[in-house]
Amino acid sequence: MRIVIAEDLALLREGLIRILRANSFEVVEAVDNGPALIRSLTTHRPDVAIVDVRLPPTFTDEGLRSAIEARRQIPGLPIMVLSQYVEQIYARELMSDRAGAVGYLLKDRVTDVDQFVASVRQVATGSTVMDPDVVSALLTHRSTDPKLLELSPREHEVLTLMAEGRSNAAIAARMFVTEKTVSKHSNSIFTKLGLKPSEDDNRRILAVLAYLEG
Amino acid sequence: MTDNSGTARSGGSSSSREGSGPGRVARSGPIPRSALAQRMSLLGWSLVLLPGAVLGAVLATLWITSISIVALGAGIPLTLLATVLVRWFADLHRRWAADRLGEPVPARPYQPTPDAGWPVRLWTILRDPATWRDWIWLVVNSITIWLSCGLSLLFFVFGVAYLSYPLIYQLTPSQVFRTPMGEGFRLHSVAQSFGLVPLGLVFLLLWYVTAVRLANLNARVIRALLGPTEQARLRARVQQLATSRAETVDTQAGELRRIERDLHDGAQARLVSLGMSLGLAEQLLPNDPQAVQQLLAEARESTSSALTELRDLVRGIHPPVLADRGLDGALKALALVNPIPITVVTRLPGRLPAPIESAAYFAVAEALSNAIKHAQAQQIRITVEFAPHRGGAAGELTMLVSDDGRGGASIDAGTGLRGIVRRLAPFDGTLTVDSPPGGPTEVRMSLPCVS
Numbered sequence: 334m335r336i337v338i339a340e341d342l343a344l345l346r347e348g349l350i351r352i353l354r355a356n357s358f359e360v361v362e363a364v365d366n367g368p369a370l371i372r373s374l375t376t377h378r379p380d381v382a383i384v385d386v387r388l389p390p391t392f393t394d395e396g397l398r399s400a401i402e403a404r405r406q407i408p409g410l411p412i413m414v415l416s417q418y419v420e421q422i423y424a425r426e427l428m429s430d431r432a433g434a435v436g437y438l439l440k441d442r443v444t445d446v447d448q449f450v451a452s453v454r455q456v457a458t459g460s461t462v463m464d465p466d467v468v469s470a471l472l473t474h475r476s477t478d479p480k481l482l483e484l485s486p487r488e489h490e491v492l493t494l495m496a497e498g499r500s501n502a503a504i505a506a507r508m509f510v511t512e513k514t515v516s517k518h519s520n521s522i523f524t525k526l527g528l529k530p531s532e533d534d535n536r537r538i539l540a541v542l543a544y545l546e547g
Numbered sequence: 548m549t550d551n552s553g554t555a556r557s558g559g560s561s562s563s564r565e566g567s568g569p570g571r572v573a574r575s576g577p578i579p580r581s582a583l584a585q586r587m588s589l590l591g592w593s594l595v596l597l598p599g600a601v602l603g604a605v606l607a608t609l610w611i612t613s614i615s616i617v618a619l620g621a622g623i624p625l626t627l628l629a630t631v632l633v634r635w636f637a638d639l640h641r642r643w644a645a646d647r648l649g650e651p652v653p654a655r656p657y658q659p660t661p662d663a664g665w666p667v668r669l670w671t672i673l674r675d676p677a678t679w680r681d682w683i684w685l686v687v688n689s690i691t692i693w694l695s696c697g698l699s700l701l702f703f704v705f706g707v708a709y710l711s712y713p714l715i716y717q718l719t720p721s722q723v724f725r726t727p728m729g730e731g732f733r734l735h736s737v738a739q740s741f742g743l744v745p746l747g748l749v750f751l752l753l754w755y756v757t758a759v760r761l762a763n764l765n766a767r768v769i770r771a772l773l774g775p776t777e778q779a780r781l782r783a784r785v786q787q788l789a790t791s792r793a794e795t796v797d798t799q800a801g802e803l804r805r806i807e808r809d810l811h812d813g814a815q816a817r818l819v820s821l822g823m824s825l826g827l828a829e830q831l832l833p834n835d836p837q838a839v840q841q842l843l844a845e846a847r848e849s850t851s852s853a854l855t856e857l858r859d860l861v862r863g864i865h866p867p868v869l870a871d872r873g874l875d876g877a878l879k880a881l882a883l884v885n886p887i888p889i890t891v892v893t894r895l896p897g898r899l900p901a902p903i904e905s906a907a908y909f910a911v912a913e914a915l916s917n918a919i920k921h922a923q924a925q926q927i928r929i930t931v932e933f934a935p936h937r938g939g940a941a942g943e944l945t946m947l948v949s950d951d952g953r954g955g956a957s958i959d960a961g962t963g964l965r966g967i968v969r970r971l972a973p974f975d976g977t978l979t980v981d982s983p984p985g986g987p988t989e990v991r992m993s994l995p996c997v998s
Contacts, residue, residue: 342816348823355827387811417815444822446830 334457337379338363339370339396340415341388345440349383352443356450367395374403374410381457386416386423397423408432411456415440421474424467425546433535436462436498455498460535461542462498471496471545483525491518495541500534586758590703592643593696596765599636600692606633607685614673623665630672637681637773640688644769647762653775654783656680676776684772695765702754710747716740791972798969809860817853821846869908873898877908878929885927887919893931899944903996906974907931907944910967914948914990917963922952922988933996946992954986967992 336358340346343365350360362373366389374382382403388395400412413436414427427435436456442464443449452462472493475481484492494504501519505512519537523530528540610629616622634657645652656677660668672678708715708727715724716737725734727743734740775783828842861867869877875893882889898904911929918927927950935942957980958964967990968978974994982988 342812344820345816345823348820348827352823352827355831392808417811417819440819441822443819444826446823446826449826 334381334454335359335361335377335379336453337361337370337373337377337382338384339365339367339373339382339388339399340385341365342385345385349443352446352449353383353453356446358453366390367399370396370399371403371406374400375406378407378410381411381413381453383413383415383453386414394423397426401426404430404432409434409459411459412436413438413453413456413462415443419464419466419470421467421470424463428461428539428542428546431539431543433461433539434459437467438462438464439466452498455500460498460500461538463496463542465493465497468493468496468545471542475545475547480526484522488518488522488525491515492522492541495519495522495538496545498538501537586755589758589762590700592762593700596643596692596696597700599640600689600696603636603685604689606636607682607689610682610685617669623669626669626672627665630678633681633685637684640684640769641773644766644773647766648770650770653773654779656773656775656779680772680776684769687772688768691768692765695761695768699754699758699761702750702757706747706749706751706754708747709743709750712740712743712747713737794969795973806860806864809856809863813856813860814853817849817856821849821853824849865905866908869904874904874907874931877904878911878931881908881912881915882929885915885919887924887927889915889927889929891929891931895931895933896935899933899996903944903974903994906970906976907946907992907994910970910976910978910992910994911946911948913963913967913970914946914992917956917961917990918948918950918952918988920963921956921961922950922954922986924950924952924986924988926951941995941997944994944996946994947989948992949987949989951987953984954982954988955984956980956982956988956990964990 334357336353338346338349338353338360340349340363346363346365350363353360361377361379364370364373368390370382370384370388382400384396384400386394386396388399397414400414404410404412408430409432411434412427414423415438416423417440419437419439424437427437434456436452438449438452442452455462472481481489481492490508491504494507499507501512501515505515508515520530522528523537523540526544528544531537531540606629610626610633613622613625613629617626634655638655642652658671658675658677660671712724712727716734726732727734727740824842824846828839828846831838831842866877866880868880872880873895875895878891878893882891899907911931915927915929918924927948930945930947930949932945932947933942934945956964958968958978964978964980970976971978971992971994976992976994978990978992980988980990982990
């Protein structure tokens with residue numbers, strides 16, 4: 334799987350490269366600023382890009398804006414955004430084209446290497462991955478929604494994991510239940526929230542996130 | 548008071564207090580003149596100021612006459628002309644008084660005259676309190692000048708006259724200069740006139756002793772009557788506070804941004820990197836123990852780097868040693884970690900209020916790093932001294948950083964000293980630099996302490 338990395342701190346750039354190579358990714362280029370990122374993405378057209386939010390030259394959200402710009406030029410280009418802080422507003426901007434294939438994670442999540450690698454692969458295959466911090470912020474934001482209050486604790490848990498971008502199979506493994514049980518919960522959730530049920534994991538995730546974002 | 552000097556030093560705080568009196572001005576002046584030359588120059592000024600006071604009285608009369616004939620029409624241009632003259636005359640005196648007292652020349656207190664017709668201009672001038680203060684000064688000055696400059700001149704003239712009375716007696720015809728002290732005392736011979744010589748010495752001594760004081764008295768009268776009013780002073784103060792507040796806010800915001808950047812790129816990144824190493828090590832453990840060992844070593848390194856960065860950051864915010872030991876201990880600790888020999892002398896009454904301590908510490912630290920960076924000094928000396936105002940805990944903290952380097956430092960040359968000025972401004976602190984090319988350099992900072 335071909336990958337482009339944008340990270341300005343050499344320490345973290347090297348760490349990422351090492352982790353990805355150890356997990357048989359091909360790092361085609363590692364850049365350290367916004368303009369170089371856009372150039373690299375349009376030239377290499379990688380399977381997925383891992384992008385730090387804050388990049389030179391502005392040291393603001395240069396990375397995020399460059400990623401969004403690159404996706405405008407190459408629709409659906411899978412982007413995994415990493416940051417030392419997560420902001421809901423950034424998550425919203427990233428998902429605004431409703432095309433999926435985006436991820437937004439705290440840099441801390443990289444330390445769980447297996448989970449991180451799985452998330453990168455998920456984004457590369459068109460799924461959406463949201464940091465648990467973003468999801469819990471979304472749920473807090475919607476905590477007075479009567480429809481969400483109707484959910485049982487189990488359903489709430491399923492909803493949370495779904496919003497983080499997990500497939501039914503992954504949720505089942507995580508909750509030590511069968512995939513069928515998860516499927517039952519998710520149908521119930523979709524009914525209670527008034528969403529159109531879907532057999533496709535990616536569509537389900539997008540629907541849930543869209544609902545939570547309001 | 549604890550005298551924590553690193554080297555033997557005599558002289559208590561009471562002798563250093565005198566430094567804040569008017570004498571300090573002469574010390575910081577460009578060329579210290581000899582006492583006699585200074586008095587002779589003041590004598591010269593008396594010869595200018597006394598006729599000036601007479602001229603002033605004429606001006607005051609002219610002015611009030613012009614106003615009284617405003618109704619006749621010709622009074623308006625005449626008043627405007629007289630006003631210009633009076634203001635020019637007052638400005639000359641303001642400058643003289645400020646120079647004498649070693650103070651900055653106060654701003655002109657007059658309201659701007661609108662570029663309009665004569666009646667409007669006249670109205671503005673008449674409504675301006677400064678106009679009337681000028682007039683009062685002209686009248687008062689025409690009297691008080693004789694008690695200050697006039698008296699001084701009189702002492703001198705009498706002194707010289709009595710001292711040279713035998714000569715005068717000899718050279719003048721017998722009808723004049725025979726009654727030096729009025730009709731009751733008549734001289735009959737040159738020998739008798741020698742009796743007046745000691746009196747001449749007394750007068751000259753009197754002149755010598757009082758000359759500076761009387762001139763200063765005159766300057767104070769001028770300052771009191773022509774200086775800025777309370778309102779003008781407050782306006783200037785508000786302006787100054789607004790500027791310093793804006794600078795403080797800017798500096799604070801910049802500091803916070805710097806701290807955020809330092810954390811983001813420093814300790815936080817190190818911790819993420821540490822996590823990455825550990826994560827990868829965990830993943831590789833079953834298959835590649837060799838690589839794991841390498842990763843663990845890197846992880847340990849990351850930890851200590853993160854700690855170092857956090858420590859440096861904390862030191863930049865509020866050094867722990869400052870919290871523990873106060874200004875005295877913190878400055879000594881600062882001196883120890885520098886490559887150049889640094890003498891630290893402090894005279895402090897225990898701990899000062901925390902904001903003062905912090906401002907003083909960073910001011911000295913910046914001045915010190917400035918000296919180390921630019922001065923090529925062999926020796927640096929830090930003197931920090933607290934001088935209490937009479938009867939109270941309030942006082943003034945003076946910090947001196949002097950080096951034997953190449954000099955040429957100035958507030959406008961680099962950002963270093965300007966930064967200190969900004970740091971001290973919220974406390975009404977000041978900074979002056981004495982740094983001739985070739986050195987030595989002395990940076991003098993002071994912080995008033997209110998509580």
